[in-house]
Amino acid sequence: MKIKPFGDKAILLQFEDRIHPDIHSLVIHFLQVLKNKNIAGVQYYVPAFASITIGFDPQLWHFDDLAERISRFWSKIYSTPNVEKEGAMLRIPVCFDDQYALDRAELCAEIDMGWSDVIDLFTSTTYTVYMIGFLPGFPYLGLLPPKLACARKGVPRKKVPAQSVGLAGRQAGIYPSNSPGGWQIIGSTPVKPFDPMRSEYFLFESGVKVTFQQISTSSYKDITRQLEDSPDGVEAFYV
Amino acid sequence: MSKLLQIRILKSGLHTSIQDLGRSGWQCMGVPLSGAMDGISHQLANWLVGNNSAVPTLEMTLVGPSIEFQGDAVFAITGANMNPTVDGEKIQMWKSIEINKGGTLEFSRTTAGARAYLAIQGGWQVEEWLGSVSRLPGRQDILPDNVIQVGFVIEIEVQGRAIQRSISETVKRAVLGPRTIRILPGPEYDFFDAVWIKEFGAQNHTIDKDSNRMGIRIEQHLAGIEQLGPMISSGVTPGTLQITRDGQPILLSVDGPTTGGYHRLAQVIHADLHHLGQLKPGGEIHFEWVDLQAAYIAGGHLRQELQFIS
Numbered sequence: 390m391k392i393k394p395f396g397d398k399a400i401l402l403q404f405e406d407r408i409h410p411d412i413h414s415l416v417i418h419f420l421q422v423l424k425n426k427n428i429a430g431v432q433y434y435v436p437a438f439a440s441i442t443i444g445f446d447p448q449l450w451h452f453d454d455l456a457e458r459i460s461r462f463w464s465k466i467y468s469t470p471n472v473e474k475e476g477a478m479l480r481i482p483v484c485f486d487d488q489y490a491l492d493r494a495e496l497c498a499e500i501d502m503g504w505s506d507v508i509d510l511f512t513s514t515t516y517t518v519y520m521i522g523f524l525p526g527f528p529y530l531g532l533l534p535p536k537l538a539c540a541r542k543g544v545p546r547k548k549v550p551a552q553s554v555g556l557a558g559r560q561a562g563i564y565p566s567n568s569p570g571g572w573q574i575i576g577s578t579p580v581k582p583f584d585p586m587r588s589e590y591f592l593f594e595s596g597v598k599v600t601f602q603q604i605s606t607s608s609y610k611d612i613t614r615q616l617e618d619s620p621d622g623v624e625a626f627y628v
Numbered sequence: 629m630s631k632l633l634q635i636r637i638l639k640s641g642l643h644t645s646i647q648d649l650g651r652s653g654w655q656c657m658g659v660p661l662s663g664a665m666d667g668i669s670h671q672l673a674n675w676l677v678g679n680n681s682a683v684p685t686l687e688m689t690l691v692g693p694s695i696e697f698q699g700d701a702v703f704a705i706t707g708a709n710m711n712p713t714v715d716g717e718k719i720q721m722w723k724s725i726e727i728n729k730g731g732t733l734e735f736s737r738t739t740a741g742a743r744a745y746l747a748i749q750g751g752w753q754v755e756e757w758l759g760s761v762s763r764l765p766g767r768q769d770i771l772p773d774n775v776i777q778v779g780f781v782i783e784i785e786v787q788g789r790a791i792q793r794s795i796s797e798t799v800k801r802a803v804l805g806p807r808t809i810r811i812l813p814g815p816e817y818d819f820f821d822a823v824w825i826k827e828f829g830a831q832n833h834t835i836d837k838d839s840n841r842m843g844i845r846i847e848q849h850l851a852g853i854e855q856l857g858p859m860i861s862s863g864v865t866p867g868t869l870q871i872t873r874d875g876q877p878i879l880l881s882v883d884g885p886t887t888g889g890y891h892r893l894a895q896v897i898h899a900d901l902h903h904l905g906q907l908k909p910g911g912e913i914h915f916e917w918v919d920l921q922a923a924y925i926a927g928g929h930l931r932q933e934l935q936f937i938s
Binding site: 394396397398399401403406407408433434435436437441442447448451452520521522523524525527529566568585590591594595 | 652653654655656657658659660757758764766767769770812813814815860861862863864865867868885886887888892895896897898920923924927931
């Protein structure tokens with residue numbers, strides 16, 4: 390892990406620069422260690438695939454001093470075996486019917502697979518939230534099985550509907566709001582990644598495990614109605 | 629004794645919004661900092677009327693609004709010069725001003741800078757979400773009234789304290805400053821060609837029309853960017869200068885994303901971040917490479933100049 394300056398009020402912890410479950414577990418583990426230290430003057434953390442960005446108050450810290458402090462914590466981690474914790478697991482219902490699977494034809498042609506095989510493979514894999522970013526509450530989930538790896542759309546869509554489930558590279562993502570976007574859309578979930586009506590606004594956080602479960606259009610509508618009536622009902626999707 | 633002041637928006641201006649110091653700590657969920665884009669002008673405006681710096685101000689962009697005061701009030705204007713008038717009479721900026729019930733404050737097109745800030749003495753009765761009044765980009769459903777439209781009424785609980793303050797020329801110069809943005813090497817600085825990096829600092833750049841609170845685009849396309857190879861998405865902050873896949877430099881601002889997949893060439897020093905709010909589409913910008921030590925010294929100077937507001 391390398392500690393780099395990121396301007397004069399942020400630090401970048403750059404882990405081995407690969408998308409890999411072991412590297413990401415280390416990111417999440419060290420993030421937890423740092424958070425538990427409650428370092429005064431540290432304002433925020435942005436964990437990503439192989440990095441952590443740490444924002445700090447430049448009145449309280451200069452880069453060198455905070456970097457030294459962090460490297461001391463790191464040296465202790467490095468010699469401690471990284472124990473895999475049993476984290477939270479979410480099972481997200483997804484409807485893959487045509488009205489939601491906007492890029493079905495394009496994707497099947499690109500990866501040369503039948504639609505039902507795509508759904509089977511997609512729903513039989515367990516994913517990890519590698520990062521939240523791009524939009525408030527947007528989870529980057531990985532890793533997709535190599536067979537499902539696909540390119541982003543050549544021309545991004547001007548408006549991807551909120552709650553669309555998309556694929557890009559070896560990642561899956563869920564759009565929390567309507568937004569322009571280039572991911573290949575394979576379905577939609579009735580569960581909002583970000584809902585200001587809930588007591589917990591954000592469904593996902595980095596490190597959480599996720600699986601997907603196929604549902605019908607009528608079940609999609611039922612769940613949508615139930616969650617409108619009681620937004621905190623999302624708890625039912627934690628396994 | 630306090631009373632409720634109402635101000636009514638007669639004309640909305642080009643993009644007028646209610647802003648404060650933003651919300652920090654939610655970046656890990658993809659929530660941007662937001663808040664006033666020129667945070668220093670926002671704080672100075674509040675100081676002029678005796679408000680705490682966390683009290684909201686109106687952020688006005690390029691063309692300002694017209695506002696009718698339905699009660700006596702004290703206000704102050706900082707930032708871009710939109711030639712403010714009260715009932716047709718020219719008034720001074722950077723100074724606390726009294727206005728009587730029925731008075732109309734009008735702004736026109738800016739002649740210097742991009743964003744002006746209007747502070748009004750008292751407690752603004754404005755809805756907050758996650759600790760800030762600032763609208764989350766792309767989510768009109770949250771804080772729907774915080775981007776101003778014609779007919780909107782803002783209520784302010786006025787204390788009625790007399791105050792006469794103004795900002796000295798020295799401070800104004802330190803805040804407005806020359807429009808050179810000082811930058812530090814970003815995390816992927818070493819990926820770029822040394823000659824190009826030097827030129828980037830030596831040239832004048834034009835600000836693209838497609839610039840806003842999320843990011844400021846520079847009218848330039850760097851050739852050969854595809855040779856940099858892929859990049860794994862990682863954190864970005866206001867002031868990150870990234871180079872897109874088609875070679876365009878984008879300076880991320882307060883409403884920008886919290887993560888990105890483009891190479892981060894540079895990072896604006898914290899003492900110059902507020903200048904981003906004053907960059908006008910079509911205007912010029914100049915960058916100067918500095919080192920960390922210079923950045924901390926510049927931060928210290930700015931804090932010293934602004935000691936009176938803390």
